[in-house]
Amino acid sequence: MTQPLLSVEHLAVHFAGRGRLFSPDPPPVKAVNDVSFTIDSQRTFGLVGESGSGKSTVARAILQLVDIHDGSIHLDGDDVTRVARSAELGFRKRVQAVLQDPFSSLNQVHTTETIIGDPITRHLAIKAGDERRERVADLLDLVGLGHEFLDRYPYEMSGGQRQRISIARALAVEPDLVIADEATSALDVSIQSQVINLLREIQRERDVAFLFIAHDLEVVSHMSHDVGVMYLGYLVERGPSDDVYAQPTHPYTEMLIASIPFPEPGEQAKRRGLRQTFKVAEPPSPANLPPGCPFENRCPVAMDICREEMPAVTQAHHGGEARCHLHTSGPELGGGSVVEFIRSEARGNVGV
Amino acid sequence: MTGNSNEPLEDADLPAGTDELLEDVGHIPTPSGLSANKTDSPRRRFWRRMFKNPLGVFSMLWFLILLVAWVWPELLATHDPFKQDLTFTRLYEGPSSDHWLGTDERGRDFYSRVIHGAGFAFRSILIAMTIAVGVGVPLGMFSGWRGGRLDRAIMWVNDVFFSLPIILLAMAVIIILSPSLDNAMIGVGIAMSTRFTRLTRAVTLQEKEELYVDAARISGLSTPTVLARYIAPNLLSSLIVQAAIISGAIILIGATLSFLGIGASLDDPDWGVMLNRGRNIFRTEGIWQIVPPGAALILTVLAFNLLGDAIRDAIGRDASNNALTISKRVDIAPSDRPHRPGALLSVRTIDVEFPSPGKEPVQILNGVSLGVLPGKTLGIVGESGSGKSMTVLSALGLTPAPGRLTRGSVQFDERDVTSLSESEWQEIRGKDIGVIFQEPIAVLNPAIKVGKQLMEPLLLHTELSKAEARQRAVELLAEVKVPDPERRMDQYPHEFSGGMAQRVGIAMALACSPKLLIADEPTTALDVTVQGQILDLLMDLQKERGTSIILITHDLGVIAEVADRVIVMYAGQVVEGGLADDIFGRPRHPYTKALLDTMPQNHHGGEGDDLAVIPGVVPAPTDWPVGCRFAPRCQYATDRCREEMPVLEVLSDGVIVRCHHHEELSGEAYAGRGEVSL
Numbered sequence A: 001m002t003q004p005l006l007s008v009e010h011l012a013v014h015f016a017g018r019g020r021l022f023s024p025d026p027p028p029v030k031a032v033n034d035v036s037f038t039i040d041s042q043r044t045f046g047l048v049g050e051s052g053s054g055k056s057t058v059a060r061a062i063l064q065l066v067d068i069h070d071g072s073i074h075l076d077g078d079d080v081t082r083v084a085r086s087a088e089l090g091f092r093k094r095v096q097a098v099l100q101d102p103f104s105s106l107n108q109v110h111t112t113e114t115i116i117g118d119p120i121t122r123h124l125a126i127k128a129g130d131e132r133r134e135r136v137a138d139l140l141d142l143v144g145l146g147h148e149f150l151d152r153y154p155y156e157m158s159g160g161q162r163q164r165i166s167i168a169r170a171l172a173v174e175p176d177l178v179i180a181d182e183a184t185s186a187l188d189v190s191i192q193s194q195v196i197n198l199l200r201e202i203q204r205e206r207d208v209a210f211l212f213i214a215h216d217l218e219v220v221s222h223m224s225h226d227v228g229v230m231y232l233g234y235l236v237e238r239g240p241s242d243d244v245y246a247q248p249t250h251p252y253t254e255m256l257i258a259s260i261p262f263p264e265p266g267e268q269a270k271r272r273g274l275r276q277t278f279k280v281a282e283p284p285s286p287a288n289l290p291p292g293c294p295f296e297n298r299c300p301v302a303m304d305i306c307r308e309e310m311p312a313v314t315q316a317h318h319g320g321e322a323r324c325h326l327h328t329s330g331p332e333l334g335g336g337s338v339v340e341f342i343r344s345e346a347r348g349n350v351g352v
Numbered sequence B: 001m002t003g004n005s006n007e008p009l010e011d012a013d014l015p016a017g018t019d020e021l022l023e024d025v026g027h028i029p030t031p032s033g034l035s036a037n038k039t040d041s042p043r044r045r046f047w048r049r050m051f052k053n054p055l056g057v058f059s060m061l062w063f064l065i066l067l068v069a070w071v072w073p074e075l076l077a078t079h080d081p082f083k084q085d086l087t088f089t090r091l092y093e094g095p096s097s098d099h100w101l102g103t104d105e106r107g108r109d110f111y112s113r114v115i116h117g118a119g120f121a122f123r124s125i126l127i128a129m130t131i132a133v134g135v136g137v138p139l140g141m142f143s144g145w146r147g148g149r150l151d152r153a154i155m156w157v158n159d160v161f162f163s164l165p166i167i168l169l170a171m172a173v174i175i176i177l178s179p180s181l182d183n184a185m186i187g188v189g190i191a192m193s194t195r196f197t198r199l200t201r202a203v204t205l206q207e208k209e210e211l212y213v214d215a216a217r218i219s220g221l222s223t224p225t226v227l228a229r230y231i232a233p234n235l236l237s238s239l240i241v242q243a244a245i246i247s248g249a250i251i252l253i254g255a256t257l258s259f260l261g262i263g264a265s266l267d268d269p270d271w272g273v274m275l276n277r278g279r280n281i282f283r284t285e286g287i288w289q290i291v292p293p294g295a296a297l298i299l300t301v302l303a304f305n306l307l308g309d310a311i312r313d314a315i316g317r318d319a320s321n322n323a324l325t326i327s328k329r330v331d332i333a334p335s336d337r338p339h340r341p342g343a344l345l346s347v348r349t350i351d352v353e354f355p356s357p358g359k360e361p362v363q364i365l366n367g368v369s370l371g372v373l374p375g376k377t378l379g380i381v382g383e384s385g386s387g388k389s390m391t392v393l394s395a396l397g398l399t400p401a402p403g404r405l406t407r408g409s410v411q412f413d414e415r416d417v418t419s420l421s422e423s424e425w426q427e428i429r430g431k432d433i434g435v436i437f438q439e440p441i442a443v444l445n446p447a448i449k450v451g452k453q454l455m456e457p458l459l460l461h462t463e464l465s466k467a468e469a470r471q472r473a474v475e476l477l478a479e480v481k482v483p484d485p486e487r488r489m490d491q492y493p494h495e496f497s498g499g500m501a502q503r504v505g506i507a508m509a510l511a512c513s514p515k516l517l518i519a520d521e522p523t524t525a526l527d528v529t530v531q532g533q534i535l536d537l538l539m540d541l542q543k544e545r546g547t548s549i550i551l552i553t554h555d556l557g558v559i560a561e562v563a564d565r566v567i568v569m570y571a572g573q574v575v576e577g578g579l580a581d582d583i584f585g586r587p588r589h590p591y592t593k594a595l596l597d598t599m600p601q602n603h604h605g606g607e608g609d610d611l612a613v614i615p616g617v618v619p620a621p622t623d624w625p626v627g628c629r630f631a632p633r634c635q636y637a638t639d640r641c642r643e644e645m646p647v648l649e650v651l652s653d654g655v656i657v658r659c660h661h662h663e664e665l666s667g668e669a670y671a672g673r674g675e676v677s678l
């Protein structure tokens, strides 16, 4: 098998609580726990999950913006977990990012030419001047913006235009991997589809892999070859996106799918019934995780063992993995889909 | 739709002409977006504001004079400030044509000495400020950027120095080195650096969380470069303001030290020294010797503070743009359309305009009508800037200033409410209309227990006693399915997750049993799994209480879930409306159709296929086309579309649509997109 472009192994990120100078620290927030996945070159891996599930923290750990508690990150087989080592390997040139908020991810005091030109100067050693300006103009072509944008400031652009500038900046140094964290979430529906298509077109034309992060499973599975579903810092399911969508192997994934509002009243009424089998409850705090499955208090099919033991990662039929006791205890799905099981359970419970 | 499929279609039998029953509501186009003068750079705006502020102009003028006095005192001074004339009659002379402010005890020209005093003042500022900024800013940046225990340790030491009296530090330095104003200023600089450390650290802590700083780090810039190029420019404005105010303080401290005799030497033309001498002799020679240096000192300190304020105001964003102030009512041309019979809320052809300086007012709503039946849900959908929220706000007498409702009629509960006064509106809104907002947490006061906030509207709008109100609040929490409501009453908002806070928001909106509930993007800020539960709750409550709901959202999926009727808005107009099943099953307007097609849920292609897109962007209100507003983005647009604005037509099945070509486009034609040739 060939080497994956990016490989994340048993990644854990904990944020220390903020105590006073001379007092003991409160327990750490366990934002990411034991997360593993790989991304092959020119492929897209999608990461989905609700707010606070740790998606951004995974991205920030890969980008070396936060300290890693445990685990390792390899780029093309080279260990880039530590900043010092990664500097030699040109990590900063090879991994770029497009961030969520098009209004705050661009510095308001610089023009487009500087925003996109800065990384070009740094990584490709092209000083400010005609050559660099030309390169920036080419990048604007690539993201579908006119050259009049060269001298504009971010506050003179719409959200969609700013996001295109962010994409051009990420691509400026010809990276191998672009991490897009909620890159389309803040955009209007009609603009969101434009940006998604743009990203896909860029992947076809340029040799680049994506880590695509969003809270919308529909968007993520459309963008990605493989997806990972996160809940409270754990990767609860991972697999090929079409299969995960059609045959989820974790109850939380099923809940996510059932919750996506569908723009068709009849279909939506069906989903509504399914959605209502899940319990209304507050998820536990990441600073105080229960000993068992973190989804236990919302799961319609939780068993006794779920309260006591953290489920281990099991092989799933779709070739990926799931982290749920159902596959090894109780009804023993053995990696199969939870869909039929949950629906039949739900019928039993609700008496439908 | 869901839940009422077996009821008769309540609109089908309405006479045509009540067409737009449904009409529209849209997003608030941000007032700043309307008024923003895009060619005005921040720098030009800064100077424009500085020169518009009289106090700013005064302080700038005063500094211009001082600057000349400092750099080139001979230009202003009439005499050598040190030249003595010990002729007895020339001492303590009053003002004359030769000595404009008279002379001092050695016959030196007083005016020239005051002028030269500016140099001493500025020299003090220069020394103290160099140290204060040179130490404080890097230390604050380092501390804030680094974080952790080292940061806490640095700030602890900083706070200790911060709390020491400034004069004490100045004296300590004088004792270690030697008494002179310059040495004293070194001590003042150290003391003042603690102010800059605090400020810089606070800004750095905040900026470091900004996405563009992440972006800069990702692009590989080294930490010092990020600090210098990204954090520093954003720090600059607060630093300048702080520096101006601290400069004033430094002059005052310098004068105090000189006054106490431990600053400038006794011969120097320093304002503090002059004051000190004036004080010594004012019993014998009168008060005059104190006036000129005192006035110079006070004016300068004042000017520094005014300058700081002026800069702060000139940098600040227009806070007024964000505040929701309700505009005054003006003459409103009535609508020529009859109200919808039986509707709880009926809005007829309303226009809303915003003034634009020096130009024609900009119309942001154009002939919007809608109707909500009792116990039913109207969904209003559109992209940002389409006018969804503005429609609802204007209908309820809340047109945000400086916008104005210029045409249309509104009927609520059988009563014409178009031109009610604000106090009359308040009564209706508080009792009969409940509002649910997008950010539930933002609506709750973080410092007050949730239960207390829930009891407030009950105490205000009903006759309930305190105990009864509490009982009612607990019931409300239970009704919106907040687990363990008794305990939750005594918790603060931060102890609620987003979904639970939104349940509280709904409980508050329901507190006085309103007839109409307005939900403006109620689930947009929530997770998708929680969104479904909140929508379920809204529908259950509606079934139990018979409340009417207006749901504003950009998400067609949410509309499909809960709305009986739907209005689609684009660029300040209703473009299509009808029963949800009709709109989703057979959209007639190209925009509705295109919106549905762009959703990944409706993407039926394979792996490699792109999503359908709507090219271009929603135009700003100032750029709305004369013909069909959707024409520049519509794949079916013809010349007629570009020239003539289509009107809202009522179709036989009760659907309303604003498109010249809906007939040719409806039915089969849509099935194969692109096959239609017009």
Ligand SMILES: Nc1ncnc2c1ncn2[C@@H]1O[C@H](COP(=O)(O)OP(=O)(O)OP(=O)(O)O)[C@@H](O)[C@H]1O
Pocket: A015, A029, A030, A031, A049, A050, A051, A052, A053, A054, A055, A056, A057, A058, A215, A286
């Ligand atoms: N700098 C930080 N200090 C302390 N806790 C943090 C920090 N950054 C994130 N967290 C916590 O870590 C957890 C995971 O956060 P993260 O931002 O990764 O979630 P997310 O899945 O990206 O959510 P969203 O969808 O809202 O972007 C959360 O509980 C969050 O509060």
Ligand code: SF4
Pocket: A250, A251, A252, A293, A294, A295, A296, A297, A299, A300, A301, A302, A303, A306, A311, A323, A324, A325, A326
């Ligand atoms: S481990 Fe148990 S509680 Fe967790 S998702 Fe699986 S069945 Fe539900």
Ligand code: SF4
Pocket: B589, B590, B591, B628, B629, B630, B631, B632, B634, B635, B636, B637, B638, B641, B642, B646, B658, B659, B660, B661, B662
């Ligand atoms: S009127 Fe013309 S441009 Fe407007 S929506 Fe209809 S076909 Fe398109």
Ligand SMILES: [Mg+2]
Pocket: A055, A056, A057, A181, A182
């Ligand atoms: Mg995030």
